[in-house]
Amino acid sequence: MSDSFTAMVIDTVDGKQQAAFRQLTLADLPDHDVLVEVAFSTVNYKDGLALSGKGRIARRTPMVGGIDLAGVVVESRSDKWVAGDKVVLNGWGLSETEWGGYSRYQRVKAEWLIALPPEFTLEQAMAIGTAGYTAALCVNALEDWGTIGVDDREVLVTGAAGGVGSVAVSLLANKGYKVTASTGRPETHDYLASLGASGFVERATLSEKGGPLQKERWAGAIDSVGSTTLANVLSQIVYGGAVAACGLAGGADLTATVLPHILRNVALLGIDSVMAPVAKRQRAWQTLGQHLNPVHLLALMRIEPMSALPKIAEDIVAGRIRGRVVVEIN
Ligand SMILES: NC(=O)c1ccc[n+]([C@@H]2O[C@H](COP(=O)([O-])OP(=O)(O)OC[C@H]3O[C@@H](n4cnc5c(N)ncnc54)[C@H](OP(=O)(O)O)[C@@H]3O)[C@@H](O)[C@H]2O)c1
Structure with a gap:
């Protein structure tokens, strides 16, 4: 496990929120139950607002951005998850009140995670996001x-x-x-x-x-x-x-x-996705598993490195993004 890793962190500078890449260590992460190695995240409209400074999404700073993550459990103090489990997290206040997915490692609450749906890879789960x-x-x-x-x-x-x-x-x-x-x-x-x-x-x-x-x-x-x-x-x-x-x-x-x-x-x-109860989330992912054509999923997504985050954020707020952008974190 690397000692330090890159994260996109929103900070308050001269009264304004600004996002920048920063090195973190595991000791910097919140004290939640499950440590996840993040493989992919994505850019939603809300992420665009948060990173571009055009919307005040983070309710406290410093805040790691990214409302979604998909990755693999590294350590768990909860009996719900074990090391090696592939997991997905959407919302639950990530990038608002809780540190989010633009970080190689993140610690999250066990109940925020769902198992990666069997129909999708980690990358596809974030193409959906x-x-x-x-x-x-x-x-x-x-x-x-x-x-x-x-x-x-x-x-x-x-x-x-x-x-x-x-x-x-x-x-x-x-x-x-x-x-x-x-x-x-x-x-x-x-x-x-x-x-x-x-x-x-x-x-x-x-x-x-x-x-x-x-x-x-x-x-x-x-x-x-x-x-x-x-x-x-x-x-x-x-x-x-x-x-x-x-x-x-x-x-x-x-x-x-x-x-x-x-x-x-x-x-x-x-329709609210952030605090939607688990049963609704699972039903939505079932709908996606059964009815999202994989050929369409390929057509509507593209993959970008983490370094492209500032540009993608500007583009999504300006309405210039077509479909979905997956961000490769790991
Ligand atoms: N309720 C929830 O839990 C929840 C969850 C996810 C997203 N959202 C919200 O849903 C919206 C879409 O999110 P997204 O991630 O799909 O964003 P997105 O990829 O940027 O899509 C938004 C689309 O809206 C259209 N648009 C942009 N600016 C517009 C304007 N000024 N007037 C009319 N149409 C405009 C554009 O479509 P065309 O180019 O095709 O016109 C644009 O592609 C955002 O407001 C986001 O915050 C809410």
């Missing part, structure tokens, strides 16, 4: 609501070329739903069609303010954009349908009316 696991939470929530797939009406995915969006398109298409992708990048249409999208909506048509009850169009929707886009999507859902809302890439505000909810019985289903 929080973004993909959240897409699966959204798909499950829409299916539980029960109105997608009852006729041939389409399911809309906003922010489609991003991480949540790409995995959502692939999962929904694989399950046999007709998927329409909303993107601001027409150059991604071929890519989205290869993941299973059969229709496209230009991002701008949803981001401009619209009426409270528009033409009923979508059986359901997965929204990672928020703001005016979410208000428009709610007003275009068919009677009884639902929107699984998980993101704010377009803004955290929501100026809308109650009309779709009280006149069309439309539901707004809030």
Whole structure:
């Protein structure tokens, strides 16, 4: 085991949060039950905010960034895990209140870990990451609501070329739903069609303010954009349908009316991945194992070294990343 290793650490400098590479030792890590050698992490939108300084994600500093990790257990004081187990961790406050995955070694609580799903390698698990696991939470929530797939009406995915969006398109298409992708990048249409999208909506048509009850169009929707886009999507859902809302890439505000909810019985289903209970997580990973086409997974991911983290962080916040970026830690 190496004496010192590289981590991406967020610190407070002159009142502002800044991220930089730093050498840590095992003695620096938190005193949690399980020591994991991290093989891969990833960059989600929230990681981009944390590393670029564009969002105050870390609630204390110094903070090791990275909301996800996948790796191998080195030591465990818990009887849940033994050395050699392959494990995955999504959320649970990593990079906010707890040290995260951008570190060759990390100590974490036993109950935050899940076993690597048998369908995936460690690298693939991080190609999915929080973004993909959240897409699966959204798909499950829409299916539980029960109105997608009852006729041939389409399911809309906003922010489609991003991480949540790409995995959502692939999962929904694989399950046999007709998927329409909303993107601001027409150059991604071929890519989205290869993941299973059969229709496209230009991002701008949803981001401009619209009426409270528009033409009923979508059986359901997965929204990672928020703001005016979410208000428009709610007003275009068919009677009884639902929107699984998980993101704010377009803004955290929501100026809308109650009309779709009280006149069309439309539901707004809030989706949180960070503190989701273990049973929901396991069901989401099962959905991914059964319905995420491995060819799609390969198409939507790319691998980068840890040294590329600052650039990827800037790119994801600027909406320039397509699909998912895996970060090789080890
Ligand atoms: N609730 C949760 O637990 C949870 C979990 C994961 C992620 N999230 C949230 O979900 C969102 C997406 O995360 P991600 O990791 O998929 O990020 P991402 O890869 O950056 O994808 C976001 C996508 O949103 C679109 N977009 C970007 N800026 C926009 C703008 N100003 N207006 C409209 N659309 C815009 C872009 O898609 P196009 O280029 O296709 O238009 C972009 O690719 C983020 O807000 C993230 O914080 C929440």
